[in-house]
Amino acid sequence: MTTPPFTPPAPRDIEIVTHQLGRPARNVVGIAARCRCGAPTVVATKPRLGDGTPFPTLYYLCHPAGTAAISTLEATGVMPELAALLEHPAVAAGYTAAHLAYLADRESLESVEEIAGISAGGMPTRVKCLHALAGHALAAGPGVNPIGDLALERAAWSPLVCQCVDYFAPEAPEAPEATEATAVPEACATTAPPAVDTATIQSAGARTAQ
Numbered sequence: 294m295t296t297p298p299f300t301p302p303a304p305r306d307i308e309i310v311t312h313q314l315g316r317p318a319r320n321v322v323g324i325a326a327r328c329r330c331g332a333p334t335v336v337a338t339k340p341r342l343g344d345g346t347p348f349p350t351l352y353y354l355c356h357p358a359g360t361a362a363i364s365t366l367e368a369t370g371v372m373p374e375l376a377a378l379l380e381h382p383a384v385a386a387g388y389t390a391a392h393l394a395y396l397a398d399r400e401s402l403e404s405v406e407e408i409a410g411i412s413a414g415g416m417p418t419r420v421k422c423l424h425a426l427a428g429h430a431l432a433a434g435p436g437v438n439p440i441g442d443l444a445l446e447r448a449a450w451s452p453l454v455c456q457c458v459d460y461f462a463p464e465a466p467e468a469p470e471a472t473e474a475t476a477v478p479e480a481c482a483t484t485a486p487p488a489v490d491t492a493t494i495q496s497a498g499a500r501t502a503q
Contacts, residue, residue, distance in 0.1 A: 294434040297401045299323020299337055306333055312460045313355045319343060322402060325352050325432035330455045334359055335428045340403045347407040351399045352428035356457075362450035363423045371447055375440050376420035384439050391438035392417035395429055414441075 302310075302321050310318040310333050320342050326335035334356040342348050354360055366372065378384045395412040413429065415421030423444045430441025431452065450456065 294432055295323060295325045295337075296398050296433055297323075297337070299325070302333075302336075309333055309460045310336055310355050313357055320348070325428070326452065328356065328452045328455050328457055330457055332356070332455075332457045332460070334452050335431045337402075337432070340399050340405045340408065347405045349399070349408040349411045350413045350425055350428075351395065351402070352413070352425065352432045354424045354428040354431070356450075356452070358450050358456040359427070359448070359452070360424060362448040363427050363444060365449065366444060366447055367423055371444070372420055372423055375423075375443055376415075378440070378443070379418070379420070387439040389417040391429065391433075391441070394433065394437055398433075 299322050302324050306324050307318050307321065310321065313333070318336070320339040321336045322339055323337040324333045324335070325337045326333075328334050334354065336353050336355050337351055338348055338353055340348055340351065354363065379388060392412045395416065396410065399412075413422065414425035416426075420426070420440055423441075426438055426441035427444045427448070428441075430438040430445055435442055445451070
């Protein structure tokens with residue numbers, strides 16, 4: 294896990310991220326989290342892209358197994374379930390603190406007026422994209438983003454268990470040519486809210502308050 298300031302990504306990291314995304318990686322300023330094998334799992338992206346576009350998503354989950362696992366959570370109704378946890382004051386307070394920490398990390402790299410006060414993933418009052426929240430949780434470490442932490446707990450993937458392919462194997466598909474890095478996130482899926490267990494809310498609030 295890494296927050297700013299970042300060490301510039303190595304060419305090998307950029308090549309791996311390009312393979313992971315299936316498209317040239319651009320505008321990456323650092324590797325914010327890694328698999329236990331050392332491969333990138335989260336990239337940190339410039340707040341203003343090379344073409345001048347404001348880009349609020351500082352932390353982007355790039356690992357294919359990780360993104361697939363989080364997509365499964367979104368597709369199976371976990372996102373509105375986690376959003377309901379924000380009704381608990383302790384969870385809401387932790388989520389607001391995560392929003393402010395996210396903004397501080399991004400502002401330390403570059404101040405972009407067009408996205409001032411806008412973080413990612415729906416923070417501080419909604420849950421819109423678990424990929425962004427999980428990416429923040431992986432970069433910042435446990436205890437910073439309560440919803441991101443819970444998403445990672447529920448996901449059928451962990452950076453502690455390597456599920457990487459050999460990105461440099463001779464039979465691996467040739468990646469597009471790239472010299473920079475970013476991933477523009479796909480839109481996160483939305484689903485109808487399921488019933489929420491009150492005990493789950495209380496348990497999550499207790500963990501956040503600790």
